[in-house]
Amino acid sequence: MTRFVVVAGAWLAAWAWDEVVPELREAGHEVHALTLSGLAERQDVPAGQQTHVQDIVDEVERLDLRDVVLVGHSYAGVPVGQAAELIGDRLARVVFVDSNVPVDGKSFLDSFPSDHIRKSLAENGGVWPPLDPADYAGQDLTDEQIARIVTDGTPHPGATLTEPAVLARPLADLPATYVKCLLDGDELPAPADELVGSGRWELVRMETGHWPMFSRPRELARVLDESATRS
Template sequence: MTRFVMVAGAWLGAWAWDEVVPELRGAGHEAYALTLSGLAEKQGIPAGQRTHVQDIVDEVERLDLRDVVLVGHSYSGVPVGQAAERIGYRLARVVFVDSGVPVDGESALDGFPSDSVRKSLAENGGYWPPLDPADYAGQDLTDEQITRMVTDGTPHPGATLTEPAVLAHPLGDLPATYVKCLLDGDELPAPADELVASGRWELVRMDTGHWPMFSQPRELARVLVESATRS
């Protein structure tokens, strides 16, 4: 039995994993979906990058979990990667799902062209509003799924995107799988690309869009379980 703690990306809460959690539990595993501070039912709670790292660490310790597979999607790969080294012996593996990865001293916005995001934060009181429906086109999502993501998504606290990551050890020390969703492109962020190329991290490709917990929840659950066996 594996214990999964899953964290969705920007604008999303634990509800994003509603179709993945039953698949994992039905296969005999423990699965916990976490909402980060400032989002969904925790909207209004002040949050920066360090807050989100602590959210994840606190959840693992509160549940007293061992042999944990931490799963970070999109933005959440950055705090999940930091939390992974913080939970020490409790960690079995990290799975980065089409996500950013933490780089010591850099923020979540430093790894890609982010002028439009920074402009949006400045225009919206330090928050990043959910995307427009048209921005989800071509990502293997139904109209109903897009509507839910737009209507249930909450503005993302900007400080979590601009505060720098803090790592005590090289990122490659983490046992990790990177899941690349091909409809969102086939390039991996640095330094995940180098770690995969060197064989230190496993790479799994999924023929779907950036939000596989919606578009292919059963297949994503299978990928997570298979990744856990590499631990």
């Protein structure tokens, strides 16, 4: 049995994993879906990026989890990658699901052209509102799934996007799998591209969009299950 802590990306919370968690539990795993500070039922909690790192570390330590696979989707790859090195020998593996990865001294927004997001933060009181429904087109999502993401999503706290990551060791030291969702493009973010290319990290490709926990939950659960065997 593997113990998973799964963390969804911007605007999302524990509810985003509702269809993945039962599949993993049926496969015999222990699964904990985590809502980060500032989102959903925790939206009144002030949050920066290091708050999110600590949220993940606290969850692992509170539950006294060992042999943990941390899963970070999209934005959440940044705090998950930092938390992974902080939990020490409790870690079995990290799975980055179509995500950004942390780079020491750089923020989430430093990793790609993000002027439009910075403008949105300035115009919306320091939070990043969920995207418009049209922005989810072409990502293998039904209208119902898009409606749920938009309706249940929470404006994302801007400080988590602009604070720099803090890493004590190279990412290459982490046992990791990178899941690339091909409808969102086939390029991996740096330095994940180099780590995959060098064989340090495993690469799994999925023929779906950026939100596979909605579009392909069973397939994603199977990918996570298989990643556990490599831990």
